[in-house]
Amino acid sequence: MLFTLAYLYLCPMKILFATNNAHKIAEVAAVLGEGYTLLTPRDCGLTEEIPETQPTLEGNALQKARYLHERTGADCFADDTGLEVEALGGAPGVRSARYATDGHDFEANNRLLLRNLEGEENRRARFRTVVALILGGEEYLFEGIVEGRIIDRETGDEGFGYDPLFVPDGFDRTFAQMTAEEKNATSHRGRAVRKLADFLRTIEK
Ligand code: IMP
16 A cells, blocks of 8 residues: 555656546546546555545535545545436435445336336436546536436446436437447546546646
């Protein structure tokens, strides 16, 4: 762990991302591009689940980033995402990970979402991601939103979470039927992380 922390300080292009979700890491690494190497909490010897107990996406993203920063001192960022469904008053929203159960059970979440939308004509929904960055001790927030609709059965094998149920506006396929590149080009996380990348580039100049 000491070696990793020392490495973080010596190589400013390395940045710590508060997730161990392999899908997210791949998505974010692709958007940030070759100029950055992402490190995960596990790379720093942190194996516990990072708390996310706040009532908003902004609060959770900041909570996760602060948790990592307090333990490593490193520049880092965290994201939090919610699926906001119009007919459900914005649910599952900040509770998207634990909609059906206490754990991250993607299939149970999708089943519950379909059950709650049964007979509902309004299928409008959006994904919203908030990224919290701590850089040089300062905190910054970036938001990415993609609008779309929820279809009535899971379609596609790519991605994760609610991807098989979400068709972004302007497409006739779910995120789970897209390549990683296609999803990144339109997705909530892609948009938020591009804002982060643009910001990091201006800071480096
Ligand atoms: P997180 O807190 O950012 O990990 O996201 C909360 C939950 O939202 C996850 O457990 C997933 O169910 C869902 N989610 C987050 N990002 C995506 C995505 O890109 N596609 C589909 N579902 C997602």
